[in-house]
Amino acid sequence: MKKPNKIALLVAIVSIAATVAAVVATVLVLFEKKKKDEEELEHYLDCSIQ
Numbered sequence: 001m002k003k004p005n006k007i008a009l010l011v012a013i014v015s016i017a018a019t020v021a022a023v024v025a026t027v028l029v030l031f032e033k034k035k036k037d038e039e040e041l042e043h044y045l046d047c048s049i050q
Helices: 002-049
Strands: none
16 A cells, blocks of 8 residues: 555656646746837837837
8 A cells, every 4th residue: 555655646746846847937938028028119119219
């Protein structure tokens, strides 16, 4: 009975680690996209003023 419990625990830990990594990657991508969009808008506004 102990081996299946250890395997299940290992699978759970790996799943949690993968989920955390995916969330971190998603947050980084979203922040990078927002930053890029703001830079493009600023460039557009600067060019339209001139």
